[in-house]
Amino acid sequence: MEPILFTLFGAIAVGGALLVVTRKNPMSAAISLILSLFAVAALFVLRQAHFLAAIQVIVYAGAVVVLFIFVIMLINVPENRLPVEKLTVYRLLGVVAAGLLMIEGAVASRNFSAPAAAVNEAGSVEAVGRALFTDYLLAFEVTSVLLLAAVVGATVLAKKKI
Amino acid sequence: MMEPSAYLILSGILFAIGAVGVVARKNALIILMSVELMLNGVNVAFVAVGSYLGDPTGGIFAFMVMTVAAAEAAVGLSILIAIYRLKETIDITELSVLKW
Numbered sequence: 001m002e003p004i005l006f007t008l009f010g011a012i013a014v015g016g017a018l019l020v021v022t023r024k025n026p027m028s029a030a031i032s033l034i035l036s037l038f039a040v041a042a043l044f045v046l047r048q049a050h051f052l053a054a055i056q057v058i059v060y061a062g063a064v065v066v067l068f069i070f071v072i073m074l075i076n077v078p079e080n081r082l083p084v085e086k087l088t089v090y091r092l093l094g095v096v097a098a099g100l101l102m103i104e105g106a107v108a109s110r111n112f113s114a115p116a117a118a119v120n121e122a123g124s125v126e127a128v129g130r131a132l133f134t135d136y137l138l139a140f141e142v143t144s145v146l147l148l149a150a151v152v153g154a155t156v157l158a159k160k161k162i
Numbered sequence: 163m164m165e166p167s168a169y170l171i172l173s174g175i176l177f178a179i180g181a182v183g184v185v186a187r188k189n190a191l192i193i194l195m196s197v198e199l200m201l202n203g204v205n206v207a208f209v210a211v212g213s214y215l216g217d218p219t220g221g222i223f224a225f226m227v228m229t230v231a232a233a234e235a236a237v238g239l240s241i242l243i244a245i246y247r248l249k250e251t252i253d254i255t256e257l258s259v260l261k262w
Contacts, residue, residue: 002164010172017176017199021183026191033195036176040202047169047213052205052221059228064198064235071239072191075246083188083253091186098178098185105174112167112211122218123209131218132225139222143229150233157240 005046013039024082030068037061049123169210176203190245190252194238201231 016036023029037060044053121127132140176199183196205224212220246252 006164014175017179020195020199021179026189029192029195040206043206044209047209049209049213049221052209052224055228059232064232067235067239077252085188094186095182098182102174102178106171109170110167112170122216123213123221127218128221131222136222146233150236154236154240158243
């Protein structure tokens with residue numbers, strides 16, 4: 001069952017990602033981003049990482065993309081003032097370079113194999129929470145400082161007068 | 163049981179698509195979205211490897227990446243609003259005041 005679902009959701013994730021980078025209108029790109037992020041959340045469920053799948057939907061699709069959509073509507077660039085983007089040789093070369101990067105990654109990781117864990121509970125809420133509040137407590141607390149800095153920074157930067 | 167490398171290859175594909183978006187697009191909003199795609203591609207690799215090794219550390223790393231991504235989106239978008247207010251454009255090729 002897993003290969004079928006992996007192929008399905010992997011194809012949706014890649015298709016959504018392709019739409020994000022090819023759409024001219026930022027709003028269509030944001031909606032495609034939601035599609036891609038939801039497919040990745042499904043892949044997390046497939047890998048038994050239920051906690052991260054929930055966080056993916058809540059934080060990414062529910063907060064980050066909504067923030068994007070707010071900004072798209074707030075600045076509301078008219079259709080004829082969007083940047084004109086033509087297909088040039090340099091950009092095609094960029095796509096080729098990314099393809100090479102991808103092939104290199106595939107070659108480097110094709111022999112990766114892991115011992116099959118008998119019962120996989122590593123992604124459950126209990127396992128993640130236990131690791132987060134014991135081994136990684138300091139990192140977790142520092143995260144709150146990062147978020148505070150982001151909140152203060154965003155508020156200051158978006159003020160009327162900078 | 164899936165091969166673990168399938169997830170790593172998918173992760174690489176998502177990362178490469180995001181990288182193309184960052185280097186090839188001119189619309190600053192779409193560049194920020196492509197950065198989110200790249201971070202998300204990395205998360206796929208973290209979660210897959212963590213689950214194959216039966217170790218919650220992969221999930222913790224993905225969690226931290228998501229936190230950074232959210233903070234980055236908030237700060238990046240507010241910079242974008244400030245730029246749009248000053249310059250009336252989101253075309254990054256027109257934002258070249260720092261270029262020598």
